[in-house]
Amino acid sequence: MDWNEKIMEAADGLQEEMTACRRDLHRYPEPGWTEFRTAAKAAAFLTSLGYTVKTGADAVKQDCMMGVPSPEQLAADQQRAVQEGADPQWVHRMDGGRTGLVAEWKFREGGPVVAIRFDMDCNEVTETDDPAHKPNQESFASHHPGAMHACGHDGHTTVGLALARVLASLQEELRGTVRLIFQPAEEGVRGAHAMVESGIVDDVDYLLGAHFGFKMRRTGSVACNVTGFLATSKYDARFFGVPAHAGAAPEQGKNALLAAACAALNLHAIARHSGGASRINVGRLEAGSGRNVIGDKALLCLETRGATSEINRYMEAEALRILKAAALMYDVRLEVEKTGGAAGGSNSEELAAFLEQEARATGLFDEVVGACDFGASEDFSYFMERVQSHGGQAAYMMIGANLAAGHHDSRFDFDERAMGYSLKLLACSVCRLLREG
Amino acid sequence: MDWNEKIMEAADGLQEEMTACRRDLHRYPEPGWTEFRTAAKAAAFLTSLGYTVKTGADAVKQDCMMGVPSPEQLAADQQRAVQEGADPQWVHRMDGGRTGLVAEWKFREGGPVVAIRFDMDCNEVTETDDPAHKPNQESFASHHPGAMHACGHDGHTTVGLALARVLASLQEELRGTVRLIFQPAEEGVRGAHAMVESGIVDDVDYLLGAHFGFKMRRTGSVACNVTGFLATSKYDARFFGVPAHAGAAPEQGKNALLAAACAALNLHAIARHSGGASRINVGRLEAGSGRNVIGDKALLCLETRGATSEINRYMEAEALRILKAAALMYDVRLEVEKTGGAAGGSNSEELAAFLEQEARATGLFDEVVGACDFGASEDFSYFMERVQSHGGQAAYMMIGANLAAGHHDSRFDFDERAMGYSLKLLACSVCRLLREG
Amino acid sequence: MDWNEKIMEAADGLQEEMTACRRDLHRYPEPGWTEFRTAAKAAAFLTSLGYTVKTGADAVKQDCMMGVPSPEQLAADQQRAVQEGADPQWVHRMDGGRTGLVAEWKFREGGPVVAIRFDMDCNEVTETDDPAHKPNQESFASHHPGAMHACGHDGHTTVGLALARVLASLQEELRGTVRLIFQPAEEGVRGAHAMVESGIVDDVDYLLGAHFGFKMRRTGSVACNVTGFLATSKYDARFFGVPAHAGAAPEQGKNALLAAACAALNLHAIARHSGGASRINVGRLEAGSGRNVIGDKALLCLETRGATSEINRYMEAEALRILKAAALMYDVRLEVEKTGGAAGGSNSEELAAFLEQEARATGLFDEVVGACDFGASEDFSYFMERVQSHGGQAAYMMIGANLAAGHHDSRFDFDERAMGYSLKLLACSVCRLLREG
């Protein structure tokens, strides 16, 4: 039996375990930077397999974390994770929400460094109580109100752990290093930046990533050449003015509400870029309180996008200047927080072609599509940009999966068989790179 | 003992009863249109004295009510009122929030119609839990979270009931008609319009009103010639658009958030009026939801004001057109609800002079100020405008009272002795009008 | 014959000379800061009477001049003035547009300092060619296209010169000092500030000014107690951006047109002031050039006003900050030039009462109105503010005159008899102050 057949057999044998694992994660979904239970369980398991596991400050650069919950929230969620079965020691090492994990295995010398990235966080969505929803029928729906795995990251983490087991079992046949990256806070594109800045992909030769669904909504299909990641930046802007009675002394107010309104209009008027697609959106504006009081507080939640990182930087610079100008316009104070971001980019063509060949070689997929324009944002792009910047190759795949509803929908569910497809394709590809790369 | 002495003696004898009554009302504060317990207790008391009492549809014109809570809220508050001691029959007659009361006594023929207006509603404020706050020290703080008598209407209603008792006791000496008006929903200037439109002051010769505090913040002072009521209108405007993904299909959205921002800016740019003071304020703007979604819903809470009803009508017409234009600008749907309003105006000079003379004649007040520019809005002005429009006279007094904190503050409290000052001045004035008017 | 009778007789004898003088000035109208011919002729005449005359730097503080024409324009107008009969030496002393004159006569010691201010400039209006227009009928219409005395300053200057003659003739009977101030550039409220700052009214006890018409549109009427001068500031704001092709490279532009549009909207949204009337107007906006080019230049002409100097300063400060913010909003450069201004204020009550008494004492006027609310701006207010600030008294009169059309209209003309009324009232008042003040 050659190593390829071993992978297939091992993967088939893991399907039941994967289903159980995924359902356990689905029951206990954890939003960005609070994946304490998920990460602690994964860390314990990976350690037990023989991997060297890093977390906390070793995997996540604190001052690059974006959109982190309050310390109180983090503490409460750490406590909950322990109550729900996480090892307190691992949870403790993740203080401050630094839940990222890096599990490494150094095989024989002479091979490349191959990294694979999985995301762990859930959405801030309350799962449907519709009895026809499979997680309800089979009793694995979310136990956490307001939190739900509605984007399949429970499946991604599960595949990562299964891949760890398969690679460990093949250790004698591999050379080089494998590095499994479990990332927090992909939703809102908040987490990748802080892991990249901790240096964990600086020596990587090949980087892989995979996501269920998106444009591949049928189990058995796959896209290996994803292009057109939109660069994006997410910001919260807060204006602080001075309240005053709108009838008795309007001139004494500093109107944060109008500053926000003015900012919103002028942000949307940022000039289009001739270099490619650009986007701006103020998705939320909350300002003022009483009808007869000059509004003294305002919040704007906004995002910029660009077909390239450069275009997004143009949009970002314009947006930040406009926010400052709006504050000056109404003589109010501005605080801006960057809450998320992703780079632009596309798969490395050579690696994409390799993956397409692997996908066909497995004989699993009945459809291997060519170049697939993403047209959206995923912070995998930060890892990709870093790896490509030092000459490495990176690629992101969309693994076809039948879906019960769209991503982020409270009725979302994916065909669990897709985990097997993903595991097999990743395992075969990684092994070939570690044998022949 | 002449009738004047009788009034003084009667009022002195009622101080303790007034304090108890005011504290009972303070414990069970009821926001606008939900004054079921307050009004039902008052109705029962007034009936027991011999007054003819009207409520519900007889006192409040339904389609003129502004800012009415939901039917569910009203039903729940009716139930609570009964639980807290209100007579279910009276409460039932106030279905739909029509809690206004009109208590009338016809004395001998030959005298004028004199009306006095009291307001009954509380503020939507949670009372402070500071132990130094007198209602906490003496155990009469609000039992209703989120509701508090922070504007003294508990005292106004109390004075109204005490006045009813004094006048009843003097019935043999009076001619004409007295009409005691207990108005709901003064806060937000929502209630007067619907009572005025029910016709209850169409035949009134003299109309009086009184408020503790405002510009008279010392017990023993009084202002009888209040001028410069600002006319005002309150509106809630809602924009309904279409959501769309801000990255993938921005052109498919209809942006209610930008419509609201555009409306806010242009509303504040309404041209000033050469005829006198005008005001505009958008005090609250809430729009959108997710950062990456075109905001499809928006709410604006706004108000206009004018030194005269005419100027306010100008502001109102401008504002309504601008809201429509903002909806057209972003192709969204607009719903506008008028949630409150008040007229402009000033006290009738002759009646104000009469009251000043009475105030001096009582010997109670150590300070009787002259013309006092209100510079704010009170829907007493609707009653005043109607009475003055058919040739009657109307006047509003500010009864000085030591205050623990400003109006609408969670630490508000007034010197209960002020109720005696108010009762005496009103009783003397009303009796003289009913004897000599 | 007492001095009062002498004045009346002298004035009657001057009516013909005044008519000739006014018509000469009307023929050669000169806009603000170019009153070279007017001022040079006046200077020569005043000197010939025996007055000490100051002009140029002695009467006008250069760095306080607002809205000054270009050096080329000034040079051309100086040349024209000489061609039209002005003394080149006087014209030369007015280099730089410093055309203000101060003519002083020191009488016997022991009297007060009395100043009277006259304005000399014309409007930038082309006089009608309607044959029914009296200046056309009687051949004294403007010889200067685009320039016309459409506000009566030709008459004011004429009265000032006649007053000089009358006072000189009465020199034996007077004490103290008289100072006749001939001001340039009242239109656009540009000239008074620079004369005030040269210190010429710092020791003045009584200041008088007078204007034909305005609210007194019938010869024989007069208003001596003018109140409610609106403070005002005039600004030109220029934005300088960067042009770019709107199709090929919109992101390379810096959009001055949008900066101007943004400024205009937000300027009009400056919060109203509770202290009294405020005004803002952007009266002109010119921006951009080609349809397909990002507009790189913009001009805004704006003004603020306030019921008091303080309110106007609030409006001004808001406006200047908004202009800066609009420049920042679109990353363009801003240049702001103050082109005019006037203070708020009202006549000194005591002096106004004195003038009313004089007006009645002359027996000339059939209507002497009481307090007259100006509700507009005149930079006489700068002189008034300065005199009142050191304890002096100041007053401005409206001298009734039948008008052919409104001020600034191309058909404007005033009843020349009004010059006699003005002369007599000023002469009597000034003489009494210099005899009894």
Add this chain to the structure above:
Amino acid sequence: MDWNEKIMEAADGLQEEMTACRRDLHRYPEPGWTEFRTAAKAAAFLTSLGYTVKTGADAVKQDCMMGVPSPEQLAADQQRAVQEGADPQWVHRMDGGRTGLVAEWKFREGGPVVAIRFDMDCNEVTETDDPAHKPNQESFASHHPGAMHACGHDGHTTVGLALARVLASLQEELRGTVRLIFQPAEEGVRGAHAMVESGIVDDVDYLLGAHFGFKMRRTGSVACNVTGFLATSKYDARFFGVPAHAGAAPEQGKNALLAAACAALNLHAIARHSGGASRINVGRLEAGSGRNVIGDKALLCLETRGATSEINRYMEAEALRILKAAALMYDVRLEVEKTGGAAGGSNSEELAAFLEQEARATGLFDEVVGACDFGASEDFSYFMERVQSHGGQAAYMMIGANLAAGHHDSRFDFDERAMGYSLKLLACSVCRLLREG
């Protein structure tokens, strides 16, 4: 000598004539819809060769003409054309600015309909007086101030006339129909629409067009596969309000200046389109007059663009609604005039490939570039869209030419040898289509 050699020989023999013709046209440049001299001379020449020539209503549909000068302007320019040598009869047939020409030759039956479009109008630019400018050196600079051939249409028209001569000389060898279209008012993309709507390309099988320069700025280069014509629409919007004194009665004004400012900002905030590039520009805004008057008039010159006609229609619909909303916002009247437009589109691939082959076959060009993204607008696209819509093929070529300065620059000049290259490529291509098509 085969027909190909005949073409080359004929073209070489015409170089001197073409230079003379081009310089004559350059001397007498005529802006859009006033090409009376140009068109009349061309018509006379084409008629003399034997072509059937249509003009006026037969070639231009009046109600589809955009951006037409005033009747007075047209009349004056007709008169000038005659004075400068045009045949009055031809000029008369072009009344109303309908200067478009269609010259047709029907050859033997059995061939296709081939049309070639040339543009005739000049730019509204004053030609430089720099003595180094070749038209100055060789005395053929513009005789018309404010008008200049700064886009090479003088060359295009010249090539068209030379092509007419070449084709006439080869009549015996050709089948089918050739139609030479001379279009007015390409600048501002105003003219094509009205010629297309007259039906003159409804039966065309092959349509060709050519332009000197643009992205091909070296003589000897050529691009035959132009893609990415941006669809565009040009509009003038006028707002009419009501003036009022900004100090005395601001509420009586209807502010057209603010309507225009509001429109400009919101136009630039039109949501981006996910289907491809979109553009919006307000290139000019002129509003108001006096500083102290509410601005009662405003003009906006704007344009929209889109990568496709559909995207431009989206932009156009948004823009028109926003203009209406801005008028409603300030209660002013709106007039909108469409002054230009062009479709989106790309060359027909098959015809483009044919032209590339011809270009290579001539042996003239040292560089034949492949697909060339236009990224701008040309109303040739209207002809192209119409021909492609009924199954015909259309292509636009960029004929390389050394340029003295960029298009529309007052120093623009092109290498006259490029006319020979254009003539030869067009003649060879058209003849092959008429022989083999």
